[in-house]
Amino acid sequence: MRSLRGERGSTSVLILGLSIAVLVGVGFAVDGTRKGLAYSQATSIAEEAARAGGQALRARALATGADADVDPQLAVVEAQRYLTVSGADGTAHWDGERLVVETTITRTTVFLGSVGIAEFTVHGSGTAAVVSRG
Template identity: 60%
Template sequence: MKQIIRDERGSASVWLVGLSVVLAIAIGGAVDGSRKAQAHSHATAVAEEAARAAAQALRAHALATGVDADLNPDLAAAEGRRYLAATGASGTVSVEGGRVSVDTTVTRSTIFLGMIGIAEFTVHGHGTADLISAG
């Protein structure tokens, strides 16, 4: 007659559930970690492009008279903020002399890490542009 061992019944199921949870967290970390890296790259790229857009806000009088161009600080800050608004990123624009600095903040929701209570992450980017005279 065949003897059935009942002590071990279901032990493979517990092991499999535990392994599945660990595997889901590892995959979630990889996927959401990749999304965080992409968001950081995006935040930095937006900050750099906003700084470049702002640095093109030159004083028209300087251009018309042929002297070295300089930035119109109010217009430059407005152009930088306009670029940020167009991309959907939030941030700040500062103009000091011929240098424009932009700091951005981007928030993304997680895909897998929400299972362990991490619903979103926030990343920051920074970009600068310097006005350099050709003459």
């Protein structure tokens, strides 16, 4: 019968390597999912803030029966208010035709911090324009 003394520990190295590979794969899956959810949240918040700002109609125009239009300054204020309440960092501005809202969300990683990736940042955007149809 042949002695296997020269093979001692070789399986342990293989198992260790596979374990590390699986752990890194799980880390990418978990943190990648978290990044996707954060992106979705950033976009949703930006779109909702744009909708909230888009509701800033000029009351006097509506009262006189004129076409509805947006008060640009009030729209920006309302969008910023929505961003503040939601807890997201972002900006809102009127580009001449529509309200543009951009958000930024930063999240810490769960697994990837062990390989030097401590956090990730995602950006979302949303726009709103009032269209009158008579």
